[in-house]
Amino acid sequence: MKFSTWEFYLREAGRSLIRNRFMTLASISTVALSLLILGVFLLGAINLNHIASTLESQVEVSAYLEDELEKEETRAIKERVQGLAGVREVNFVSKEEALTRLKEQFGERQDLLASVEENNPLRNALEVRAETPDDVKSVVAELKKLPGVAKVSFKEEIIERLFALTKAIRLAGLAVVILLVGATIFLISNTIRLTVFARRREINIMKLVGATDWFIRWPFVLEGLCLGVLGSIPALLLVVRFYHWLAASVYETLPFIPLLHPGSVLNRLQLLLLGIGIIVGTLGSTISMRRFLRV
Amino acid sequence: MIEFERVTKIYGEYTRALDNVTIRITKGEFVFLVGPSGAGKSTFARLLLREELPTKGQIIIDGVNTGKLRPREIPYLRRRIGTVFQDFRLLPERTVSENVAFALQVVEAPRREIFRRVPQVLHLVGLAQKSRSRPAELSGGEQQRAALARALVNNPPILLADEPTGNLDPETSWEIIKLLLEINQRGTTVVVATHAQEIVNKVRRRVVELERGRVVRDQEKGAYGNEI
Numbered sequence: 462m463k464f465s466t467w468e469f470y471l472r473e474a475g476r477s478l479i480r481n482r483f484m485t486l487a488s489i490s491t492v493a494l495s496l497l498i499l500g501v502f503l504l505g506a507i508n509l510n511h512i513a514s515t516l517e518s519q520v521e522v523s524a525y526l527e528d529e530l531e532k533e534e535t536r537a538i539k540e541r542v543q544g545l546a547g548v549r550e551v552n553f554v555s556k557e558e559a560l561t562r563l564k565e566q567f568g569e570r571q572d573l574l575a576s577v578e579e580n581n582p583l584r585n586a587l588e589v590r591a592e593t594p595d596d597v598k599s600v601v602a603e604l605k606k607l608p609g610v611a612k613v614s615f616k617e618e619i620i621e622r623l624f625a626l627t628k629a630i631r632l633a634g635l636a637v638v639i640l641l642v643g644a645t646i647f648l649i650s651n652t653i654r655l656t657v658f659a660r661r662r663e664i665n666i667m668k669l670v671g672a673t674d675w676f677i678r679w680p681f682v683l684e685g686l687c688l689g690v691l692g693s694i695p696a697l698l699l700v701v702r703f704y705h706w707l708a709a710s711v712y713e714t715l716p717f718i719p720l721l722h723p724g725s726v727l728n729r730l731q732l733l734l735l736g737i738g739i740i741v742g743t744l745g746s747t748i749s750m751r752r753f754l755r756v
Numbered sequence: 757m758i759e760f761e762r763v764t765k766i767y768g769e770y771t772r773a774l775d776n777v778t779i780r781i782t783k784g785e786f787v788f789l790v791g792p793s794g795a796g797k798s799t800f801a802r803l804l805l806r807e808e809l810p811t812k813g814q815i816i817i818d819g820v821n822t823g824k825l826r827p828r829e830i831p832y833l834r835r836r837i838g839t840v841f842q843d844f845r846l847l848p849e850r851t852v853s854e855n856v857a858f859a860l861q862v863v864e865a866p867r868r869e870i871f872r873r874v875p876q877v878l879h880l881v882g883l884a885q886k887s888r889s890r891p892a893e894l895s896g897g898e899q900q901r902a903a904l905a906r907a908l909v910n911n912p913p914i915l916l917a918d919e920p921t922g923n924l925d926p927e928t929s930w931e932i933i934k935l936l937l938e939i940n941q942r943g944t945t946v947v948v949a950t951h952a953q954e955i956v957n958k959v960r961r962r963v964v965e966l967e968r969g970r971v972v973r974d975q976e977k978g979a980y981g982n983e984i
Contacts (some may be wrong), residue, residue: 465861465864469861666847668831669839670835670907670910671831671862672908673831674827674828727822
């Protein structure tokens with residue numbers, strides 16, 4: 462395509478953006494608002510996801526050992542467990558330690574445990590931490606096969622719940638994204654429709670003198686694209702500022718929350734929002750052309 | 757150049773806008789298409805421009821059967837037919853030369869070509885002095901000349917004028933018709949749909965008369981009525 466043709470498209474698109482400045486402004490604001498909400502939501506989702514997997518990886522598996530094991534045998538088992546794939550950390554907890562912990566949990570009602578103190582019914586155990594949550598199940602299976610291991614338990618329920626939560630977050634995120642993107646596309650297509658209407662005379666003449674359909678469409682596509690890009694810029698700036706502020710205050714006041722570092726998420730997030738802006742703008746104008754511009 | 761072969765166009769269920777019409781127009785001819793409003797002149801124009809397809813029959817323009825054109829080929833057919841209308845259809849916020857250049861821009865003509873052709877064609881229609889005026893600053897006749905310049909700038913082999921003098925006084929009308937005849941002299945096939953009697957009678961060119969969608973007369977050097 463020729464340079465002068467692109468110049469023509471751009472001039473036409475610019476002309477109508479300025480001519481319908483009120484609708485232009487309204488569309489840009491909508492795009493900005495939608496992308497802002499989307500961005501904040503995505504940040505929330507990414508972080509919750511991150512927190513969930515951090516928690517998941519902290520889930521412990523306990524392997525209870527048989528009573529009559531010698532110290533040497535116990536050490537050997539510990540070493541084997543350490544060598545298993547997906548294991549990050551192994552701690553030996555003697556039955557005495559286990560009883561002490563139990564007492565602590567009972568607090569003031571320690572007297573209830575008095576009867577077991579003589580004859581400790583608890584077992585020596587290995588506390589195992591998995592590398593990632595996905596490793597937990599395979600580690601459990603491996604542990605069960607080991608000789609000297611009497612019983613393996615892990616807090617399956619918690620893991621299931623965390624998985625469910627993560628899944629729910631992802632689903633809710635998807636729903637919000639679809640809704641917002643849908644609303645934005647609708648608004649942009651309405652704006653372009655107004656432009657098409659305002660320019661019906663020109664379109665008619667273009668058809669008459671033999672402009673191709675795509676020649677007629679391009680200025681509108683560019684117009685939609687501009688709306689998308691112009692809307693995504695303020696959204697980007699606000700999301701970035703918001704997250705920097707949030708991260709700074711969380712690190713200061715709630716340091717135990719494993720919030721993702723701004724540098725590691727924002728670049729990709731900005732690209733994503735800009736991309737969504739572009740897609741939404743183009744799609745909005747394409748839809749309105751299908752419906753209102755029978756060329 | 758233009759062949760309508762047994763063309764019938766039915767709108768809705770009963771309205772026969774054209775009824776078994778056969779018209780052949782050869783290259784370089786000048787033809788008046790006359791008849792009362794509703795006779796089918798506008799339908800003829802719409803079919804010629806392939807804005808619509810005939811219900812029956814076929815239309816062949818410059819060897820191309822319009823019924824067999826793919827949608828994306830239609831614009832290229834329209835580039836071969838310049839059109840002028842009663843209401844001029846100029847873009848009000850553009851100057852005369854911008855309006856004319858517009859027709860070249862949208863067919864992606866090179867810039868050099870635009871700079872060369874626009875003054876040329878404005879000179880041809882006698883509007884060289886008004887190239888920087890906007891349509892609102894022009895008289896009706898001047899606006900129609902501008903529209904004519906736009907129709908011709910692309911060098912189409914066919915010129916279709918639908919009631920070109922409908923909004924003009926007799927004197928201005930006559931100037932436009934003289935211009936159309938001059939364009940015809942240069943080799944363009946010209947079809948003028950009109951019901952301006954005096955003009956048709958004065959010019960004495962081929963007249964095709966439509967009535968309720970049928971050709972009721974096709975006469976060389978004809979007049980508007982049947983008074984010969």
